Amino acid sequence: MAYSNDVIDHYENPRNVGTLDKADQNVGTGLVGAPACGDVMRLQIRVNDDGVIEDARFKTYGCGSAIASSSLVTEWVKGRTLSEAMDIKNIEIAEHLALPPVKIHCSVLAEDAIRAAIADYKQKKEAK
Amino acid sequence: MKLPIYMDNHATTACDPRVVEAMLPYLTEHFGNAASRNHSFGWTAEQAVDKARAQIAALIGASAREIVFTSGATESDNAALKGVAEFYASRGKHIITQATEHKAVIDSARALERQGYEITWLPLDTEGLVKPEDVAAAIRPDTILVSVMHGNNEIGTVQPIAEIGAVCKARKVLFHTDAVQTAGKLPIDVEAMGVDLLSLSAHKMYGPKGIGALYVRRKQPRVRVAPLIHGGGHERGMRSGTLPVHQIVGFGAAAALAMEEMEAETARLIGLRERLRERLVAEIPECHLNGSLECRLPGNLNMSFAFVEGESLLMDLKDVAVSSGSACTSASLEPSYVLRALGVEDELAHSSIRFGIGRFNTQEEIDFVAERVIKAVSRLRALSPLWEMHQEGIDLKSVQWTAH
Numbered sequence: 172m173a174y175s176n177d178v179i180d181h182y183e184n185p186r187n188v189g190t191l192d193k194a195d196q197n198v199g200t201g202l203v204g205a206p207a208c209g210d211v212m213r214l215q216i217r218v219n220d221d222g223v224i225e226d227a228r229f230k231t232y233g234c235g236s237a238i239a240s241s242s243l244v245t246e247w248v249k250g251r252t253l254s255e256a257m258d259i260k261n262i263e264i265a266e267h268l269a270l271p272p273v274k275i276h277c278s279v280l281a282e283d284a285i286r287a288a289i290a291d292y293k294q295k296k297e298a299k
Numbered sequence: 300m301k302l303p304i305y306m307d308n309h310a311t312t313a314c315d316p317r318v319v320e321a322m323l324p325y326l327t328e329h330f331g332n333a334a335s336r337n338h339s340f341g342w343t344a345e346q347a348v349d350k351a352r353a354q355i356a357a358l359i360g361a362s363a364r365e366i367v368f369t370s371g372a373t374e375s376d377n378a379a380l381k382g383v384a385e386f387y388a389s390r391g392k393h394i395i396t397q398a399t400e401h402k403a404v405i406d407s408a409r410a411l412e413r414q415g416y417e418i419t420w421l422p423l424d425t426e427g428l429v430k431p432e433d434v435a436a437a438i439r440p441d442t443i444l445v446s447v448m449h450g451n452n453e454i455g456t457v458q459p460i461a462e463i464g465a466v467c468k469a470r471k472v473l474f475h476t477d478a479v480q481t482a483g484k485l486p487i488d489v490e491a492m493g494v495d496l497l498s499l500s501a502h503k504m505y506g507p508k509g510i511g512a513l514y515v516r517r518k519q520p521r522v523r524v525a526p527l528i529h530g531g532g533h534e535r536g537m538r539s540g541t542l543p544v545h546q547i548v549g550f551g552a553a554a555a556l557a558m559e560e561m562e563a564e565t566a567r568l569i570g571l572r573e574r575l576r577e578r579l580v581a582e583i584p585e586c587h588l589n590g591s592l593e594c595r596l597p598g599n600l601n602m603s604f605a606f607v608e609g610e611s612l613l614m615d616l617k618d619v620a621v622s623s624g625s626a627c628t629s630a631s632l633e634p635s636y637v638l639r640a641l642g643v644e645d646e647l648a649h650s651s652i653r654f655g656i657g658r659f660n661t662q663e664e665i666d667f668v669a670e671r672v673i674k675a676v677s678r679l680r681a682l683s684p685l686w687e688m689h690q691e692g693i694d695l696k697s698v699q700w701t702a703h
C-alpha cells in the first residue's frame with residue numbers, strides 16, 4: 172500500500188513516544204484496541220491545574236497508519252483544554268494523514284484513545 | 300548488493316535469464332501455432348511444445364502425455380477439483396481436503412459445496428501437518444477425491460504426500476496435490492508418491508507467469524477430468540485454447556534447469572535459511588517459528604515477532620521485499636487463514652513475516668536482511684505498549700481489551 176508522506180514522516184520520526192507515570196493524579200491514560208485485532212494504542216496526557224494538556228505521550232502496536240495517527244494526536248492535544256481535545260474528530264486525523272478507506276479505523280482508534288485518556292483523568296479527579 | 304532485495308519467492312520468482320533466452324525465438328521467428336498441422340511453422344512450434352512437455356514430465360516422474368497445459372496453477376487446481384467432481388459425480392460427491400490449501404483449492408471446494416458436494420476438512424497439527432491416518436479415517440464409500448498440497452506457500456510445511464498417496468491408492472480414491480511450491484525444489488515422483496493429479500506453475504520456479512500444468516495420470520488408473528474450458532479440443536480435450544508456445548518453452552527450460560540444479564540449490568537454500576533463522580532467533584527474544592522445522596520448504600522462513608505488528612515491520616523493512624500474515628496487508632482485514640488453521644493466536648499471526656529465499660538471493664543479502672529485521676523489531680518494540688507491558692510482567696491475556 173502506498174502511504175502519504177505524512178504517514179511516513181510520523182512513522183519514521185514518531186513524536187512524543189514514551190510513558191508517563193500512570194499513578195500520577197494529573198496523568199490520564201487511555202489504552203484502546205486489542206492485540207488480536209492488530210492494533211493497540213496507549214495515549215497518556217498530563218493535565219495542569221488550568222485543565223490544559225501540557226504533555227502527551229504514546230506507544231502503539233499496529234500498522235504504520237496506527238502509529239502515525241497516535242503520533243499526530245499527541246501533537247494535536249498538547250496545549251488544548253480537555254474540552255478542546257474532546258473536539259478532535261477521527262475524520263480530521265484521517266484527512267490530515269490522507270488515510271485510505273481501509274485505514275480509517277486507525278483514526279477512529281486514535282479518537283477513542285483521546286477520549287479514554289480524558290475519561291481516565293476525570294475519573295481520578297472525581298475519585299479524590 | 301542492489302536494493303531493494305527481493306525475498307518473496309513464494310509469491311513469484313524472477314524469470315531465469317536462461318529461460319528468457321530460450322523463450323525469445325518463439326516470440327519472433329518461431330511464432331507458429333502448434334496446432335497447425337500442415338506447414339513448418341506449426342511443426343516447429345509443436346516440436347518445441349513436445350520438448351517442453353517432456354522436460355516438465357521428467358521433473359515429476361511422469362510421461363509427457365500426462366501433462367496438460369493451463370494458464371497457471373489456479374486453473375490447474377480448479378480443473379482438478381471441478382473436473383474430477385463433474386466426471387465422477389455418479390460415483391460419489393465427497394471430497395477431502397484441508398484448511399491450509401491455496402485459495403484456488405479452498406474456493407473450488409467451496410464452490411462444489413454449493414453445488415451439493417460434501418467437503419471434509421482434515422485436522423492439522425500445530426505445524427500444519429496432515430496425518431495419513433486422518434485421511435484414511437475420512438475416506439468414505441462416496442469419496443471421489445483427496446486434495447492435499449505438497450508444500451505450503453505461507454508456512455512452508457511439506458506434507459507426507461507419499462504416505463497420503465498410499466492411503467488413497469489402497470482405498471482407490473483419486474489423489475490431487477498442489478506441488479506449486481515444491482516443484483523444482485524437492486524431488487517429486489508421481490509414481491512413488493501415488494499421485495493422480497498434480498498442479499504446477501512456471502512462475503514459482505523461475506519460469507514465466509501465465510503458464511502452468513496439470514498432471515493427469517493415464518494408467519493405473521486412467522484419470523478423467525471434465526474440461527473447464529471448451530473449444531478446439533487442445534490438450535486431448537481437457538483444456539482448449541491455442542498453446543502459448545513461448546511460455547511453454549520457458550516452462551520447459553525452467554523445469555530442466557531446476558532438475559539439473561536441484562540438489563545443489565536445495566542445499567544452498569537450506570544453508571541461507573538456517574543462517575537467517577539462527578541469527579534472528581539469537582538476537583530477537585520472543586520470536587517464534589511458524590510451521591515445521593523438519594518438514595519445510597528449503598527457502599521458506601515464517602516467523603512471528605511478538606508485540607510488533609507485521610505491516611509496520613514491512614514498512615520499516617522498505618528495502619526488503621517480504622510479506623506478512625498480518626491482517627493489515629490483506630484486503631479482508633483478517634489475519635492469515637493459514638496461521639489461524641494451525642491454531643496460531645491472532646496476535647502472533649498479525650506479527651508474522653514470511654521470508655521466501657530463492658535462487659538469486661545471496662549470503663550478503665541474508666545478512667543485510669537479518670540486520671534490518673533485528674533493528675526494525677527493536678525500534679518497533681520501543682514503540683509498543685504491549686512490549687512494555689510484557690516487560691513489566693503483565694499477562695496480556697488477563698487484560699480487558701476493547702475489541703473494535
Ligand SMILES: Cc1ncc(COP(=O)(O)O)c(C=O)c1O
Nearest residue numbers: 371372373401452477479500511
Ligand atoms: C500453493 C499455490 N497454489 C497455487 C498458486 C496459484 O498459482 P498461479 O499464480 O499460477 O495461478 C500459488 C501461487 O500463488 C501457490 O502458491
